[in-house]
Amino acid sequence: MASANGACLNHIARESTDIKRLAQFYKETFGFEQVESPTFDFEVIWLKLGSSLFLHLIERNPNSTLPESPWSATSAVEDPRNLPRGHHICIYVPNFDSLLQNLKEKGINVYEKTLPDGKTKQAFFFDPDGNGLEISSQCPEL
Incomplete structure (x- = not known):
């Protein structure tokens, strides 16, 4: 059996009918x-x-x-409270509050919560194709 020592995440893939639109979203956000x-x-x-x-x-x-994404781009779920807990990518952002404000200014529906530790803030939302995203105010320590 091969060892997983040295293994690392190579990339995350997202399929879309409009990859230019999706790329612009991730670059701007x-x-x-x-x-x-x-x-x-x-x-x-x-x-x-x-x-x-x-x-x-x-x-x-x-x-x-197959469906285009966890939520079809033609009928994406509006409320991120309904995002299944295992269907998202989380990105730590050091500018959590300003990015959250920017999302809201763009009209992106965001579900916010704070973990019981009182320090870690989370915000859940969808990209233009309905893929779940989370931003976090804390970076995990490895």
């Missing part, structure tokens, strides 16, 4: 930067945040019978 992409036989955009978080945006296969 979190500061992702677009990086060089390998060539595929479908459109892709690679985004990078910090030194190690990569987001791979993939053109949706038009022949796919």
Whole structure:
């Protein structure tokens, strides 16, 4: 059995019918930067945040019978309180309060809560394709 020592997260993928729109959202909201992409036989955009978080945006296969995302882009869930707890990506942001204000100013519906420790603030919302996102005021210590 192979050891997982040295394993690390390579990237997170999101499929979309409009990867340019989705890329713009992640660049404007979190500061992702677009990086060089390998060539595929479908459109892709690679985004990078910090030194190690990569987001791979993939053109949706038009022949796919699977839902576009956890919530269909044509009927995304409006209230992030209904986000299933296991269906999100969480990003620590040092400017939590200002980013939260920016989301609200853009008309993005946000569900906020504070953990029982009284220090960790969380905000849940959806990207334009209905994928769940969380921002956190605390970075986990590893």
